[in-house]
Amino acid sequence: xxxxxxxxxxxxxxxxxxxxxxxxNIPLVNEETxxxxxxxxxxxxxxxxxxxxxxxxxxxxxxxxxxxxxxxPYYTEIVRGAEDVCGIYHYNIILSNTDFxxxxxxxxxxxxxEKQCDGIIYVGKDLSxxxxxxxxxxxxxxxxxxxxxxxxxxxxxxxxNETAAYELATEIxxxxxxxxxxxxxxxxxxxxxxxxxxxxxxxxxxxxxxxxDSRILREKLSLTGGYSMMEQxxxxxxxxxxxxxxxxxxxxxxxxxxxxxxxxVPDDISVCGFNNFWIAEWTRPQITTVAQPMYDIxxxxxxxxxxxxxxxxxxxVKNVYxxxxxxxxxxxxxxx
Amino acid sequence: xxxxxxxxxxxxxxxxxxxxxxxxNIPLVNEETxxxxxxxxxxxxxxxxxxxxxxxxxxxxxxxxxxxxxxxPYYTEIVRGAEDVCGIYHYNIILSNTDFxxxxxxxxxxxxxEKQCDGIIYVGKDLSxxxxxxxxxxxxxxxxxxxxxxxxxxxxxxxxNETAAYELATEIxxxxxxxxxxxxxxxxxxxxxxxxxxxxxxxxxxxxxxxxDSRILREKLSLTGGYSMMEQxxxxxxxxxxxxxxxxxxxxxxxxxxxxxxxxVPDDISVCGFNNFWIAEWTRPQITTVAQPMYDIxxxxxxxxxxxxxxxxxxxVKNVYxxxxxxxxxxxxxxx
DNA sequence: CTGAAAGCGCTTACAG
DNA sequence: CTGAAAGCGCTTACAG
Numbered sequence: 001x002x003x004x005x006x007x008x009x010x011x012x013x014x015x016x017x018x019x020x021x022x023x024x025n026i027p028l029v030n031e032e033t034x035x036x037x038x039x040x041x042x043x044x045x046x047x048x049x050x051x052x053x054x055x056x057x058x059x060x061x062x063x064x065x066x067x068x069x070x071x072x073p074y075y076t077e078i079v080r081g082a083e084d085v086c087g088i089y090h091y092n093i094i095l096s097n098t099d100f101x102x103x104x105x106x107x108x109x110x111x112x113x114e115k116q117c118d119g120i121i122y123v124g125k126d127l128s129x130x131x132x133x134x135x136x137x138x139x140x141x142x143x144x145x146x147x148x149x150x151x152x153x154x155x156x157x158x159x160x161n162e163t164a165a166y167e168l169a170t171e172i173x174x175x176x177x178x179x180x181x182x183x184x185x186x187x188x189x190x191x192x193x194x195x196x197x198x199x200x201x202x203x204x205x206x207x208x209x210x211x212x213d214s215r216i217l218r219e220k221l222s223l224t225g226g227y228s229m230m231e232q233x234x235x236x237x238x239x240x241x242x243x244x245x246x247x248x249x250x251x252x253x254x255x256x257x258x259x260x261x262x263x264x265v266p267d268d269i270s271v272c273g274f275n276n277f278w279i280a281e282w283t284r285p286q287i288t289t290v291a292q293p294m295y296d297i298x299x300x301x302x303x304x305x306x307x308x309x310x311x312x313x314x315x316x317v318k319n320v321y322x323x324x325x326x327x328x329x330x331x332x333x334x335x336x
Numbered sequence: 337x338x339x340x341x342x343x344x345x346x347x348x349x350x351x352x353x354x355x356x357x358x359x360x361n362i363p364l365v366n367e368e369t370x371x372x373x374x375x376x377x378x379x380x381x382x383x384x385x386x387x388x389x390x391x392x393x394x395x396x397x398x399x400x401x402x403x404x405x406x407x408x409p410y411y412t413e414i415v416r417g418a419e420d421v422c423g424i425y426h427y428n429i430i431l432s433n434t435d436f437x438x439x440x441x442x443x444x445x446x447x448x449x450e451k452q453c454d455g456i457i458y459v460g461k462d463l464s465x466x467x468x469x470x471x472x473x474x475x476x477x478x479x480x481x482x483x484x485x486x487x488x489x490x491x492x493x494x495x496x497n498e499t500a501a502y503e504l505a506t507e508i509x510x511x512x513x514x515x516x517x518x519x520x521x522x523x524x525x526x527x528x529x530x531x532x533x534x535x536x537x538x539x540x541x542x543x544x545x546x547x548x549d550s551r552i553l554r555e556k557l558s559l560t561g562g563y564s565m566m567e568q569x570x571x572x573x574x575x576x577x578x579x580x581x582x583x584x585x586x587x588x589x590x591x592x593x594x595x596x597x598x599x600x601v602p603d604d605i606s607v608c609g610f611n612n613f614w615i616a617e618w619t620r621p622q623i624t625t626v627a628q629p630m631y632d633i634x635x636x637x638x639x640x641x642x643x644x645x646x647x648x649x650x651x652x653v654k655n656v657y658x659x660x661x662x663x664x665x666x667x668x669x670x671x672x
Numbered sequence: 673c674t675g676a677a678a679g680c681g682c683t684t685a686c687a688g
Numbered sequence: 689c690t691g692a693a694a695g696c697g698c699t700t701a702c703a704g
Contacts, residue, residue, distance in 0.1 A: 002475050004681055015691045020683060030689055050450040051396060052681035054387050055696045062430070062451070070406070071416045071614075080407045083433055092447060094398070095431045097419055111428060114386040115398070139338050223618055252618055278407075282559055282588055284620050340697055351675045356699060366673055388697035391680045 003044045012040035023048055054116065063305060064094045064112030064120040064140070066105060073277040074247065074294055078123060078145055081298025089306050091118070100124070100187075105131060113138055119305040121145055121298075126190020141308040143301045147191050148319040155308075155317050157301040159324040161192050164290045165199025168272060168326050169244065172288075173207045175328075176335030177242040177270060180209070182216040183229040183254060184246050193246075196274075200244060214238075221246050226253025234261050241270060241335060248273035248280050251287050255331060266333035276327060285330035293322050339380045348376035359384055390452065399641060400430045400448030400456040400476070402441060409613040410583065410630055414459060414481055417634025425642050427454070436460070436523075441467060449474055455641040457481055457634075462526020477644040479637045483527050484655040491644075491653050493637040495660040497528050500626045501535025504608060504662050505580065508624075509543045511664075512671030513578040513606060516545070518552045519565040519590060520582050529582075532610075536580060550574070557582050562589025570597050577606060577671060584609035584616050587623050591667060602669035612663060621666035629658050 005023075009016045014033060021029050022037040029037075040046075054060040065082055067075045079095065086093050094117065096108040105124075109131075112120050122135060123145035135142045136153045144156035169180075182200060185193055197216075204211045217232055219225040226245055230253070233240065245251035251273030255265050263269050265285055273280065276291035300320060307314045341359075345352045350369060357365050358373040365373075376382075390396040401418055403411045415431065422429050430453065432444040441460075445467075448456050458471055459481035471478045472489045480492035505516075518536060521529055533552075540547045553568055555561040562581055566589070569576065581587035587609030591601050599605050601621055609616060612627035636656060643650045 017691055028689060047450050049452060049681050051387055051391050051452045055391050056683050060387060071412055076407055076412055083431060092430050094428050095419060114383050115428065116385060116387045256618060279615060282592060353675055364673060385697050392699045
């Protein structure tokens, strides 16, 4: 049987109210009494029941984080950033993998709300109208990760994907490349997809580069997905000197496929990734990519969320754009 | 204001008891009444308060998972396995990064207990006597990940590290290698460290290979740690043809350093990792390693934990050893 | 089949 | 400075 507050009260010969005051460090308690209570706590090994406390004070100090897949190093970093900030402010985090599945997302949001999470971070590549409504209506506070909100009701933390793609493409074009392919997401046509596409196409247009949707391949964004897209691309007969992949895993897969099909990277084909995951400069060739401050996205989002959950916190709604950075590495080569 | 059970009761013109029965799918409710309640629930948008429920039924359907660092792909996989099983059985998971820091571990365990987690999975590279006591005494159920318990009080899920190391070393020795170095953990001398060391040394002894502790280097188990250890090793003047690294990140770092210092891998030096993290066969050279079924370790541990938490569950305490597998890849070469 | 009531373990306004 | 008591939102034995 767990020991509860009345057991401590009995042991120390005081009321439960007094024990509660000591536990919660409420000042107006006599020093002597406090000592007695503290001793009783130690003796009984009392640990407050946070569930009971939460029910009473209407606050759980628990945050939900909905994330597509913790196994994707991009999201892993975000979670770590969020968790670290949680630790500082004495919150905990309930982790939920949603796999980009709207059904899982609905269910997940539901239990996070039922478990009375003070706040929820929603991370994804897009925000459907339905999910947006659900999040706005949710009784928990909400902050978005990696996507913005256009309703003025929610806050978000993200990079400017259009600019990032634009800058990457511009750099590569400066290096002499003219013929591109895009290795993109199989299903998703959501926010990030559109933004990046806009950025790439803007750069292409500005440089009079021919491009149309037939140059976009779409598969799972993974090592094998990247591999498979490169295979298709090389077999398609379409000419290209450089590939932009939606993330670094895809780029690495693409790169390996090219090598196995007898193309040298970057001599024959250049490959770019996105995100700058932790291993990007340890592969050979090193991967050219756009770095996102993933840890910071998680940390900042969580800090904003905590502010929203604290009584006197900052309640301003805003989309925070964090800086990205283009890294040109060995997987891309100048064309003479 | 969140709507609560009395609001629904009022709306449907029944008692809260009846609403509760409908919500919890307790049979003996008149169909008509049930309909009315269901309608009222829909109309009011009622969502049960899981915190209140937990307080009453003394069960939170929440599991804690203490893990050194979610950012380490080895642990990431474990968490994913655990979370997937949680989903199936309607549990949620509170994630806590402990960074191998005993103080963080103590604190973390404490809040997980205070938040009344039904169960806790403790993952680490060692189990200190203090932590063992704390876990045994904890009111929550506990299952260990990656380490065994020798008290007969706790269950664990892990591979046999000694055998794994022994088998790996034996394979490599068969390939003609005689001079080894070990790149191990900087601080830790715990369980896994000892087991692996035993395994390696057993293989060395059986093959009359000279080895002493001067051939063990110790640093952070990371890309840069591996890099730095290889640098030291090559500068030390000690002769070696193969390095066993404690994990794959370290191996990759070591490998890159060797290359940069003008040694070819595997022609001049062979490098082995451990764990078979998801990228191990996508690096060049591919990394020779011992695969652990990380996802399964998480999944099995969670399944055992859930069993412990369910009234009629299996309560047998046991250490479950899951199979490992040696993968010989390009980072190792035969010596003629 | 349904409801009134007790109780889960806390916190906190109120009174003293 | 301290305690008695109400109440957080549920569930469930008990009675009808």
